[in-house]
Amino acid sequence: MIKAERKPVSEIMKMLSATGDCNNVVVAGCGTCVTICFAGGEQEVESLVQEVKIADSTCGRDPRTYTETTPQRQCEVEFIEPLEDAVTGADAVISLACGVGVQVLAERYPDTQVIPGLNTTFMGPPVKQGEWYENCAGCGDCVLGWTAGVCPVARCAKSMMNGPCGGSQDGKCEVGKDIDCGWALIVSGLSRKGQLDFIAKAAKAKDWSPSSHGGQRKMTREDLMI
Amino acid sequence: MISRAGQQSRQAKAPRYSPPCQGGCPVHTPVQSYVNLVAQGRFRESLREIMAYNPFPSSCGRVCFHPCEDNCRRGDVDSSISIMAIKRFVTDTVRDSGEWVEKQDVDATNGKKVAVIGSGPAGMSAAYDLARMGCDVTVLEREKAAGGMLRRGILDFRLPQDILDHDIDYILSHGIDLKTGVELVANSEVNGDGSKVSIDSLTGAGYDAVLVTVGLSASRGLPIPNTDAKGVHLAVPFLRAVNEGELPDLGEDVLVVGGGNVAIDVARSAKRVSNGKVKMCCLEARDEMPAHEWEITDAVAEGIEMHCSRGPNEVKMDDTGNVTGLEIKEVACVFDAAGRFAPEFHADSEHVLECDTLILAIGQMSELDFCDGSGVERNERGQLIVDRNTWMTTRDGVFAGGEVAAGPGAAITAIAGGHTAATEIAKYLELDNPARFLPPEDQYLESLPAETADKVRKENRATAPQLGVDERIVDFSEIDLGFGSWDAVREAQRCMNCAAGATVVGEKCTSCLTCVRACPYDIPEISEEVRVAQMDPNKCQSCGICAAECPANAIEISMEIDRPGLPAFDKLEAGQDVVGFYCQYGRFANPEAGLNAKVEFEGVQMLPVLCTGRLEETDILRPIVEGAQTVFVCSCPDVSCHHNRGSWRAHKRIARAQQLLEDAGTDRDRVKSFVTYPSGSGYAPFIEELKNMTESKVGK
Numbered sequence: 065m066i067k068a069e070r071k072p073v074s075e076i077m078k079m080l081s082a083t084g085d086c087n088n089v090v091v092a093g094c095g096t097c098v099t100i101c102f103a104g105g106e107q108e109v110e111s112l113v114q115e116v117k118i119a120d121s122t123c124g125r126d127p128r129t130y131t132e133t134t135p136q137r138q139c140e141v142e143f144i145e146p147l148e149d150a151v152t153g154a155d156a157v158i159s160l161a162c163g164v165g166v167q168v169l170a171e172r173y174p175d176t177q178v179i180p181g182l183n184t185t186f187m188g189p190p191v192k193q194g195e196w197y198e199n200c201a202g203c204g205d206c207v208l209g210w211t212a213g214v215c216p217v218a219r220c221a222k223s224m225m226n227g228p229c230g231g232s233q234d235g236k237c238e239v240g241k242d243i244d245c246g247w248a249l250i251v252s253g254l255s256r257k258g259q260l261d262f263i264a265k266a267a268k269a270k271d272w273s274p275s276s277h278g279g280q281r282k283m284t285r286e287d288l289m290i
Numbered sequence: 291m292i293s294r295a296g297q298q299s300r301q302a303k304a305p306r307y308s309p310p311c312q313g314g315c316p317v318h319t320p321v322q323s324y325v326n327l328v329a330q331g332r333f334r335e336s337l338r339e340i341m342a343y344n345p346f347p348s349s350c351g352r353v354c355f356h357p358c359e360d361n362c363r364r365g366d367v368d369s370s371i372s373i374m375a376i377k378r379f380v381t382d383t384v385r386d387s388g389e390w391v392e393k394q395d396v397d398a399t400n401g402k403k404v405a406v407i408g409s410g411p412a413g414m415s416a417a418y419d420l421a422r423m424g425c426d427v428t429v430l431e432r433e434k435a436a437g438g439m440l441r442r443g444i445l446d447f448r449l450p451q452d453i454l455d456h457d458i459d460y461i462l463s464h465g466i467d468l469k470t471g472v473e474l475v476a477n478s479e480v481n482g483d484g485s486k487v488s489i490d491s492l493t494g495a496g497y498d499a500v501l502v503t504v505g506l507s508a509s510r511g512l513p514i515p516n517t518d519a520k521g522v523h524l525a526v527p528f529l530r531a532v533n534e535g536e537l538p539d540l541g542e543d544v545l546v547v548g549g550g551n552v553a554i555d556v557a558r559s560a561k562r563v564s565n566g567k568v569k570m571c572c573l574e575a576r577d578e579m580p581a582h583e584w585e586i587t588d589a590v591a592e593g594i595e596m597h598c599s600r601g602p603n604e605v606k607m608d609d610t611g612n613v614t615g616l617e618i619k620e621v622a623c624v625f626d627a628a629g630r631f632a633p634e635f636h637a638d639s640e641h642v643l644e645c646d647t648l649i650l651a652i653g654q655m656s657e658l659d660f661c662d663g664s665g666v667e668r669n670e671r672g673q674l675i676v677d678r679n680t681w682m683t684t685r686d687g688v689f690a691g692g693e694v695a696a697g698p699g700a701a702i703t704a705i706a707g708g709h710t711a712a713t714e715i716a717k718y719l720e721l722d723n724p725a726r727f728l729p730p731e732d733q734y735l736e737s738l739p740a741e742t743a744d745k746v747r748k749e750n751r752a753t754a755p756q757l758g759v760d761e762r763i764v765d766f767s768e769i770d771l772g773f774g775s776w777d778a779v780r781e782a783q784r785c786m787n788c789a790a791g792a793t794v795v796g797e798k799c800t801s802c803l804t805c806v807r808a809c810p811y812d813i814p815e816i817s818e819e820v821r822v823a824q825m826d827p828n829k830c831q832s833c834g835i836c837a838a839e840c841p842a843n844a845i846e847i848s849m850e851i852d853r854p855g856l857p858a859f860d861k862l863e864a865g866q867d868v869v870g871f872y873c874q875y876g877r878f879a880n881p882e883a884g885l886n887a888k889v890e891f892e893g894v895q896m897l898p899v900l901c902t903g904r905l906e907e908t909d910i911l912r913p914i915v916e917g918a919q920t921v922f923v924c925s926c927p928d929v930s931c932h933h934n935r936g937s938w939r940a941h942k943r944i945a946r947a948q949q950l951l952e953d954a955g956t957d958r959d960r961v962k963s964f965v966t967y968p969s970g971s972g973y974a975p976f977i978e979e980l981k982n983m984t985e986s987k988v989g990k
């Protein structure tokens with residue numbers, strides 16, 4: 065799922081003051097991906113409001129009024145329509161959704177200042193409670209079947225498609241000792257399966273047009289349209 | 291809050307349960323609540339809970355057979371909570387403070403007159419309920435003092451008279467008129483001075499309802515030869531005589547026949563008034579004896595000899611008609627294959643157990659002569675005929691309750707019978723809300739599954755001290771000495787808060803698995819059926835850790851007592867700018883420690899938490915948002931955390947709260963963390979720091 069982390073409160077405050085007085089603020093969480101990674105769920109909404117209040121009182125600012133809300137998903141208009149009164153009446157909305165949600169909100173309510181409260185980081189799973197890693201870059205042309213289930217786009221710092229670079233040392237990436245070399249994992253995975261010859265298939269020239277290099281991506285399914 | 295639009299209800303069906311201790315109690319005393327209040331050092335409030343449906347708290351704290359403890363799920367882990375001893379501690383402590391709980395509200399008079407015959411626990415409980423409903427209640431008792439078998443049957447070494455008086459005085463203070471020395475008799479026996487009344491004379495005197503709670507006041511005899519020999523006594527008159535100080539001469543050797551609790555009481559009383567041997571004989575084998583195990587153990591410890599599996603055959607006497615012994619036969623078996631009472635004896639096994647006094651304690655029965663000509667009828671076995679739904683006898687407006695109606699039981703069963711009878715009378719009299727003093731029924735948890743019990747920290751049960759055996763048998767001094775306050779609090783802290791645990795608000799749950807991973811007892815599961823987390827209420831240990839971790843705020847912890855385990859910071863009172871959360875299981879539960887901190891450090895709001903593992907960082911920061919200068923959290927050391935990982939989790943959240951403070955541009959030290967050991971260490975440095983915190987405020 066999508067991962068994100070909270071921006072430092074100082075950055076959020078900076079955007080708030082740039083917007084103007086902002087006495088009436090909506091803080092909107094999102095009840096799906098960012099709840100699960102502890103960045104933007106109901107608990108984090110409450111926590112951010114507390115932090116802003118403490119920051120305000122530390123610098124002697126008068127209290128603002130807050131509306132806290134956590135729709136199931138900010139990325140679907142139907143879920144954010146019920147927020148209309150609160151959002152249109154607010155001086156600013158701090159959105160604790162991923163960038164997708166922030167934009168849907170901003171587009172739906174173009175006259176309100178929408179401030180992102182999170183940095184959207186990557187797509188990936190938890191390794192264990194409290195630790196996550198990136199493992200998919202959404203390249204639009206999946207090769208995992210040829211690479212022992214390890215993504216060379218997301219897990220190789222250079223997104224190499226034809227084997228490790230010279231910086232791979234003892235299974236680690238030259239970018240950092242605590243980063244596994246994606247290609248070392250691919251090679252050991254393929255060896256275990258007796259599929260080392262698959263590398264040649266993966267190494268074929270990759271079509272990057274379905275990835276972000278082809279401009280904003282869109283999808284349509286005629287059969288689903290209502 | 292704006293609700294989540296468009297989302298279907300995924301609420302899992304979660305029936306609410308109550309703890310089994312409460313289910314075991316015939317009046318469904320809210321055991322968990324009162325035990326928990328003791329765990330927090332809140333004794334007076336605890337007493338109010340104890341008295342929810344039990345107007346005999348002091349007496350029951352001493353003599354109840356405590357079915358709550360039999361049901362207590364601590365017993366599935368190590369051993370049950372000493373619930374009765376905790377109750378006794380609470381009643382003693384509040385009584386000794388000189389200020390008992392306030393009187394209950396009494397409705398304006400409704401003009402209905404009710405006569406209650408018999409002042410045992412059943413009659414007094416019914417009178418208490420009816421008086422509170424606004425009836426004009428008179429209790430008629432043929433003895434000199436109220437209390438029934440609690441007074442005449444149970445002697446001071448188990449229940450001192452002044453303790454019973456205290457319960458009774460409180461009940462009477464609700465406007466009940468007690469008339470002692472008044473006996474219910476048949477019409478033909480009624481006399482003019484009011485000391486003998488009949489059902490007809492009572493209804494003639496304007497009573498709208500009569501409740502008969504005369505108990506089982508006569509002892510049964512034995513159908514064997516020579517029971518009229520001198521020196522042969524019946525249990526109830528014997529106990530009454532001992533109680534009134536009219537000591538019979540028992541000689542050197544006393545034999546008590548019977549194997550139940552009353553027989554044990556008789557033998558133990560005899561031990562205290564005779565200077566010789568006391569022995570008991572009964573039909574049952576030692577492990578079949580109907581007396582409670584702890585009563586038997588106490589009796590044996592006091593030197594009473596047990597002759598089990600012996601059936602009485604004939605009383606032996608000398609030429610002057612004095613008893614010399616009891617011929618007995620050896621019992622082959624007491625019960626038949628179907629478990630029915632059908633004793634069989636070994637042939638030619640007769641022999642004599644010698645004695646100077648023989649006391650028969652083989653059961654009680656009611657005395658119902660007052661029925662003659664009254665329209666209140668008896669069945670072929672001589673028992674009152676009572677409708678088991680309405681508790682009305684065969685005469686309209688005449689009800690029966692307690693042992694005379696329901697058969698032999700215990701004080702608390704009789705109290706329950708009193709509530710039921712009062713409810714039925716209130717219905718009959720068409721009073722408003724007639725069942726308002728009837729303990730409500732609920733669904734109760736079953737025993738704790740072994741896989742969860744294995745994961746719960748083991749903690750030894752504390753038992754209250756007793757007088758040494760040598761000191762006991764010389765007089766009627768009370769044997770049980772009761773808990774000291776710290777012992778009571780520690781024992782109360784062993785309670786596992788069964789059924790007060792986690793429930794999931796299905797609409798909010800994102801199935802993120804956090805609770806599944808965080809629970810120290812491996813209880814939450816993502817239900818395949820509704821795809822949200824579910825906690826088996828039968829297993830949940832109510833630690834609250836999952837609720838604090840859940841990023842969707844989808845978990846609620848239920849606790850019925852008013853300041854629940856979750857911190858209830860509301861607002862700062864005037865002059866306060868320090869708020870402290872402390873683990874209810876730790877050092878602060880010690881009433882003295884807690885009070886010191888509260889009294890000495892004005893300006894500090896102390897909030898107990900049922901394990902600091904329940905605190906979310908938003909709980910920790912909320913007081914600061916509301917203007918507090920400092921918040922501190924006192925947790926227990928990890929090794930003694932009641933919930934294994936609770937204080938460990940708390941430390942992580944404290945660190946996170948400190949980080950958030952720093953990010954917000956203020957001093958991270960406005961949140962402080964202390965570890966205080968239940969034994970006391972760590973407490974002094976904490977107090978020093980607390981002084982600094984409050985002084986620094988004064989300086990500002």
Ligand SMILES: Cc1cc2nc3c(=O)[nH]c(=O)nc-3n(C[C@H](O)[C@H](O)[C@H](O)COP(=O)(O)OP(=O)(O)OC[C@H]3O[C@@H](n4cnc5c(N)ncnc54)[C@H](O)[C@@H]3O)c2cc1C
Pocket residue numbers: 353354355407408409410411412413430431432433436437438439440443444472473474475503504505506507529551552555657660691692693694698699700701702704
């Ligand atoms: C020796 C002994 C020990 C016991 N120990 C325990 C124990 O440890 N724990 C426990 O829980 N229970 C114990 N019990 C049981 C408990 O005492 C009874 O269950 C309870 O007292 C029954 O209550 P009741 O109100 O139905 O009747 P009782 O308590 O018997 O009260 C009936 C009252 O009616 C009065 N009365 C009778 N006839 C008349 C009349 N014609 N006119 C006017 N008044 C009348 C009697 O004097 C008596 O006061 C013990 C009982 C005995 C006998």
Ligand code: SF4
Pocket residue numbers: 309310311312321322325361362363364371373784785786787788
């Ligand atoms: S542990 Fe506490 S709540 Fe559970 S049954 Fe025992 S006394 Fe009741």
Ligand code: SF4
Pocket residue numbers: 791792805808809810811812813814825829830831832833834835836837
């Ligand atoms: S974490 Fe605690 S409250 Fe939550 S399910 Fe487990 S035992 Fe129950």
